[in-house]
Amino acid sequence: MKEQYSWSVDNIKYGRGDIVNIGCNDCNGCCSCCYGMGDTIIQDPYDLFNFCSHMRVAGGQRVTFELLISEDGPWELSYQDGVTLPNIKMVEDGHCPFLGENGRCSIHPIRSGLCRLFPLARVFEPDKTLSYLILNSELGCKKLKNGADPVLISNWIGIEDLEQYESFQINWHDIKLRVSELCAKLSLDRAQKLRQQLLDTFYMKSYDRDFYEDFNRRSKVFNEIVEDFTK
Numbered sequence: 001m002k003e004q005y006s007w008s009v010d011n012i013k014y015g016r017g018d019i020v021n022i023g024c025n026d027c028n029g030c031c032s033c034c035y036g037m038g039d040t041i042i043q044d045p046y047d048l049f050n051f052c053s054h055m056r057v058a059g060g061q062r063v064t065f066e067l068l069i070s071e072d073g074p075w076e077l078s079y080q081d082g083v084t085l086p087n088i089k090m091v092e093d094g095h096c097p098f099l100g101e102n103g104r105c106s107i108h109p110i111r112s113g114l115c116r117l118f119p120l121a122r123v124f125e126p127d128k129t130l131s132y133l134i135l136n137s138e139l140g141c142k143k144l145k146n147g148a149d150p151v152l153i154s155n156w157i158g159i160e161d162l163e164q165y166e167s168f169q170i171n172w173h174d175i176k177l178r179v180s181e182l183c184a185k186l187s188l189d190r191a192q193k194l195r196q197q198l199l200d201t202f203y204m205k206s207y208d209r210d211f212y213e214d215f216n217r218r219s220k221v222f223n224e225i226v227e228d229f230t231k
Ligand code: SF4
Pocket: 024, 026, 027, 028, 030, 031, 032, 033, 034, 118, 119, 140, 141, 142, 143
């Protein structure tokens, strides 16, 4: 039976080379999707890499994961589908801390993967490929219902070497799934330790200049850690 996605506009899956009608004229005065996102803007290792590579705190010091999740930092840790991960911490009236007073994203060039994607959602296919859906107007872009311009998905996401980025996303998805499934079988104490190992391996230390190579190296180390937890 064909899978149905009640949260998609047309129930069609697209690839990075497809053209879809999601262009919203550079948001043009709208910032709806930077409000009320709760703990849903999850930050993956590539987002961390971007933050640490491009942002500095007062005095020119590099941003670290510890600073990002500190009490005054813009991230927080939350429990997401069986694992502990960082997400952007909404402030005051529920808006993103990176939303500028002019209603524009203040970190647009390094905004996180989920922000780049919106109003698309990723679908991780069983054959280890990645597809995209357009979120319906209830979940997605408020302007979609009023018509939108055609855009190429790879341009919309705007990440250099999208193919390599997608491979990273697929691997990262598999790692999280594996940890989540294993944690469900472990004692509370061991599950907590494994979740911490995930954070220690993929977030605690800044990434090398070649993110993908560093991520793949860490993945191999983490696979061995997971193996130990299965014994
Ligand atoms: S809801 Fe749509 S138009 Fe509004 S800020 Fe988000 S992507 Fe832009």
